[in-house]
Amino acid sequence: MNRKTLVLPAIVGLLGPLLAACGGSDSGSKGGDAIVVGTTDRFTASSDAPAPLDPAYAYDVGTWNILRQTVQTLMVQPRGDGEPEPEAAEKCGFSDTGNERYACTLRKDLKFSNGDPVTAQDVKFSIDRARNIKADSGVFALLSTIDTVETQGDREVIFHLKTADATFPFKLSTPVAGIVNPDDYEKGKLRDGFQVDGSGPYTIESEVKNNELVNAVYTKNPNYKGLLTPKNDKVELRSFEDADAMGTALEKGDIDLMTRSMTPAQIQKLSKNSTGSVDLVEMPGLEIRYLAFNTDATSVKTRAVRQAMAQVVNRGELIDKVYGTQAQPLFSLVPATITGHSNSFFNKYGDPSTTKAKSLLNKASITTPVKLTLHYTTDHYGTATKSEFEVLKKQLNASGLFQVDIKGEAWDKFRPAEQAGKYDVYGMGWFPDFPDADNYIAPFLDKDNFLGSPYTNNQIIGTLIPESRREADRLTASKSLSEIQDIVADDVPVLPLWQGKQYIAARDDITGAEWALNSSSTLQLWELGRGL
Template identity: 75%
Template sequence: MNRKTLVLPAVVGLLAPVLAACGGSDGGSGGGDAIVVGTTDRFTATKEAPAPLDPAWAYDVGLWNILRQTQQTLMIQPRGDGEPVPEAAEQCGFTDTGNERYSCTLRDGLKFANGDAITAADVKYSIERAIAIQADTGVSSLLSTIDTVETQGDREVIFHLNTADATFPYKLSTPVAGIVDSDDYAKDKLREGFELSGSGPYTFKAETEGDELTKAVFTKNPNYKGTLTVNNDKVEMVSYADAETMGADIENGDIDVMTRAMTPDQIDELSKASGGAVDLVEVSGLEIRYLAFNTEAATVKNKAVRQAMAQLINRSELVSKVYGSQAEPLYSMVPATITGHSNSFFNEYGDPSVDKARALLQQANITTPVKLTLNYTTDHYGAAAKTEFEELQKQLNDSGLFDVDIKGTIWDKYREGQKKHEYDVFGMGWFPDFPDADSFIAPFLDKNNTLYSPYANSKIINTLIPESRREADRLSAADSLTEIQDIVAEDVPLLPLWQGKQYVATRDDITGTAYLLNSASSLQLWELGRGVSD
């Protein structure tokens, strides 16, 4: 029957280590037809982005959802919440008291999907390759605390860090740390197109039309050796141009699972329905949306303009009108469920106030109304993006202090335009690299940030981020993390808007959907199987 299933992350986190320990590629239901998963993520190989599936380049939740099925990493994020556990490694850990020397021992008998043996030298090659290529996506910044990589024999890899980094185990669970075969991946060149190989639970085959990946076919890897139980023989991921067509196909039984991004209306309808063959699964998620500023642009260079926007925007009204119960207002770049979160923007600005915003602009001698264009992408963060920006436009313009236009652009052009500083103000979304406050701070505020932002606060970069990374107990990092969030609320290089939940819809004969997504929005396709309809 049609029902709504709520996955409780606290329970998932408690169960994860026990379940992960039961791994191996055997077991599970397996067999039967391929399980077909729909997504509105679009995958293209263009002149600007010729190697979308190279682990040394990819830095996008959709691309990572492909790589995580095929590229094995030393560590892996478990079902739901929880700290990373060994995957290609048999064991890993810091071997010093300062969190600067991290050692991993590989599982015995690891092989790539083609049957070639994996040694510590392959791990060293893969990590050093990603660092050396320095792709313009900024993904190599996740490995920036690595000084040197050492091997001892065929199974031990030692990472010598240039600074303490308690988050390093998480970083080794991300696709940029995926183990690649030097026969397939050149040392100093990206692997172009949609070719992909590794040692993960699946092998990969791409079906394409022109420069676009239309279907990703994942077939169970017989040579896989790790912690995961693979519950199916084949999964096909189909890319849709819109959520409405995807929704029609799951109702008709043409696909089995529907993932990001469903529309708010689709989610609302599925949550209320009481019959049929499609189930809605809700997972507490860490997706955030925010506005970013080119702080050198003439229109927003004066931080009083940015502060006035922070003072005016009514997050509760925005969420209520556009996303309903599917999102919550966010007052920091760090979500409310993450250790180290602080409501810094609410502490700084309180409730929305036209009078306070006007005073900020007057004190800075800013002429009103301030003319701005808010930019957003039309095809990457769901169908509600336009409605969201229309509401932001209305709120700012109704104050009389701003004269705002909005402009939508397809993702490929949007991302390139953002890199080239073509937008003064632009909307972005973020799915964390891993569930830790560092993943909501460093990518935007550290050196070589992923937004190509000119904003650089020396105290954040040189003192506060390094301080926070020294603390293995993340509660002990709270002071440094709170100060970072307070600085962001004062300077407003970024303006957090909301934190969203995660949803998947499935035909009711599909099992394992409660664990299909982890807290970082990573797909775990190996969890899916076919069972008996309820």
């Protein structure tokens, strides 16, 4: 490549021939040493989360990226995004006009990595297992529209849905719908530790120290049958304590590629570097960040307090001071690039205004300053998170209406505490399970939402979400989706802050880096190769 920064547009599939000409993944070669990929994702087993890599439990971008390489799903999101395509399945589709009956036929001679045949009964076992265990991560809610799973012979699986769900093919592409072997996974119990078995493109060997996965070696699965074509025989995923250590390893050649999360300073430095042996690849991203509220907590139970915070927060200033060009303001849970997006928060609150916020609090007879602690995770979304919360603290306190402290906690402590309702206000990020507006709404607002939020709105749950799911044409669903976003802006159970781009930095001899992440931040290690 002539440039050290490659920027990929949203419709990345249109660039296929161009990317191949400048060293795309099709030019990669197999064999040789393992391609070593660095990440700051941490994978810890604890008493609160003893089974981080069980498909029935895992529900964050890091653990899903482990599973996507090893556990096969009926459907998969294709290279360059778009509608999901059959993966373990030979074909899938709705077999009725109401989008309530979905049938799949498995590929012939499908096998687990140990050689055991994969049958329709294994698919039913896997899906029913996740639904019945109902892990406290909340991931089972992705399968909530399923009523029953039926099998016909060894290759036919039929899903009978409770209600129409046009997004169901996307949900079958997520790891919670991964196919597991009943010989390896118990029906009613999560599989503790870091062992993973499946029928995906790779097998995995995990190196664990002090209950933490520090290194994962993926080896091409000789029994794999599916849509994907691995461009390598072996990939090593190495976990680093921080982005600086990961960057140093890339500079020294100890790793070949680094992915999430790099610091804003690292990205800025690499984007300006027109020489050297490392390429920075910039891609559209659908990651969002937001503040969430325990709406039962005394400090934020009154809606006016949450509305006043929405009125004070200055997203533009926050991004300028912390992320620069790597993020943009977000005025809804649904990112601006997703069909159905509406700028609901801007429409309601406009530009930041202390005067308007004070009026909201006065009308609700709220004594100021309102004392709050904003909680954030120190190690899950990158080191810039602390700086982000320092800016938020300064903005809220400068209004004179709030007295805010901030407190950081490691993810393995932060997430269980958040789920247990111990935080009044806390910061989270969301990497979509699939690129549809439904996946920025239902996980936060539907029954069994993954936040464990006490906030409920009967109109959203009972009417608007089901209405939106009935529409196969997602543009037609926009009316219901916009109504939901307006309700969220009014009630503020969550406060969206920004949506970000995503980046990969790779050494010059690594091909396929431009395809190694899709817009949902799915790590596609099978695209990586070595070559010119």
